Amino acid sequence: MTSDKTLMIVMGTRPEAIKLAPVALAAQRDGRMRVVVVRTSQHRQMLDQMVEAFGLPIAVDLDIMRHDQSLTQVTTAALEGLDRTIAALRPTAVVVQGDTTTTFCGALAAFHHRVPVAHVEAGLRTHDRFQPFPEEVNRRLTAQVTDFHFAPTEGAEANLRREGVPDARIWVTGNTAIDALRITLERAGERAAATGPERRILVTAHRRENHGEPMAEICRALVRLCERFEDVRVRFPVHLSPRVRATVFERLQGHPRIALEEPLGYEAFVLAMSQAHLILSDSGGVQEEAPALGKPVLVLRETTERPEACEAGCAMLVGTNADRIFDEASRLLSDEAWYGQMARAKNPFGDGHAAERIVSVLADALA
Template sequence: MVVLGTRPEAIKLAPVVRAMDASPVCEPIVVSSGQHREMLTPMLAALGVRAHADLGVMRDRQRLSGLTGRLVTALDTVIRDERPDVVIVQGDTTTAMCGALAASYEQIPVAHVEAGLRTGNLYNPFPEELNRQLIGRIAHWHFAPTERAAAHLRAEGIPAADVLTTGNTVIDNLHWMLRQGTGEQAFRTTGKRRILVTLHRRENQGSGMRGLAGAVRRLADRGDCEVLLPLHRSPTVRESLLPGLSGHPGVTIREPLGYPDFTATLAACDLVLTDSGGVQEEAPSLGKPVLVLRATTERPEAIDAGVARLVGTDPDEVFAMASLLLDDADEHDRMARAVNPFGDGEAADRIIGAMIRDCLRPDAENRPALGPAASNGTATGDLPRHTVSDGTRADGAVASD
């Protein structure tokens, strides 16, 4: 069972679902919490993924405690009905945390995709840092996107055998979507520098986001830029951003873009300003410098590699750093040419290959055995040849690469 509810989860779990669909020994059951329902439904269709159930738990301006209670109850019901062998969650959303918790209550092993990200501050980002640490105490498989993330898990006492460095599935999906060629970029103008801005983080909402809107407006005031802002559906985000940006001729405000259009827009921009985790991973794959509008990031690999800079939320600092990259071609090119540390586009195959290997080899200590697969005479020699992180295939042979 694959549990998701937000647009980023759909993006990062779609390659995993497609890899399961391609395997003769896996049957994915996709369950949506509907946490981002309006954005999620068209997203899943564009990604070739069908949700088997939609829990419909969202309420307007809900508190996290209410959402958590409704999610655990609804997920408990669907898990009891479907009795999956494994529950897969991704990242650090409330949906992911509740999916892991509900599976644990039913003693069903949990696989955590994008495991091991840490800032060390439970309130930044909030509640994501708490969620991913809780999932880390529950999960059986920990699929870390980078070696730094894997090291965090091992340092927390997770057995090394349960931690696999796979790369990030967002890179798998980005390459897949661009190959489809179905998206249209959303900038209005030509001949101007194109800045893509995405803002939604809970800790930035309110005065911090209003300040960032002021910095964005100053960039648009330059006259040589077009700022594109796909506006998050959160009422609080809209209340923070719209008063300072609506009506400016240099600012294009759009409703959230579908994923095909977003990837095409990302490919067409010159600079990205974002507080999104996923965009920090996607943009470097396309050679787009990223300014991270947060006080902390759980993706320091991007900072270390030189593909992103952590500039915080001070409007003057944001404006100054963005102006530097717009005006200094050498500074821009240094970031655009740096190597993306987040993967090679093969993460989903590694994830599914490792799970198949473990589930169909129940002799390994503390490894769950899938009942139907373990009892139907399937031999390891019949498994699909997914590559796993230790350089072997699921059939035990050495991978050519």
């Protein structure tokens, strides 16, 4: 089917690609809109992995990433590039996801051209503009120019209503992260099962507010956990940020039971989560994915825009104090009943069909 309606999907980082890939694939299957994927390449290597994993058809690559880039540099390059791209492609609507600088710039550039904006994963809030930084402000600003607010949960919907977004512009869809997880697990099959007698702790940490001493505290906690529990093995794919790598490698490299690795491709990371006993992470996406896999997650942050995971009992905010991380992880490693309670908590982020709902709304509205 040939359509005169064009859906321009904008992504710049690995999490955006993971959560927008199901939307792009669902729109292609639906066939009522032509799909154009534009990448800013705010991240390069980690985004490349996702594009390849899902076979995304990239029409334009703005290639904005520079070494040790500042937020101002990213914002300027993304906004100018997306402005040119929207003027050239003249899409019917622009889809952005989440809370990155690319997200905000994509929404603002579309608004400047009077093109409707669809925001996937709308309505997440910590209500602290510096936690996480700059993401909390990015998502609040994006909401101001959005026409289609696709909230993953009723809590996110309530946030939008409190900010004055009309009910007619909000749809509760579930989170597309669960869609991507479902697709990947179906492909992986039996490889997703845990193997070996050791208990694996999977760790990810990268947020700007955790650079420096907070990251050092996380590292101290990991060493202490290995000292206390002889059957524990830590797997730590280390983010490419020079600030993260400097701290982590200085403190953990060479430890016999802590494996420092390069960032994993998405399927490999999903398998690592499914094979883990416990997950420690400051990632937003992991807070959504781990509960779907029945894995307790300790959130290495002071606040979260995904309170549903904590409220459901699948996740716990522990911050970055080494003593607190050690105590809560030790409890999960020692208390089988407590571990089971967190592992069996119901996933609050949807059924894995959010992308289909999003595409249906857009295709009907833009027809």
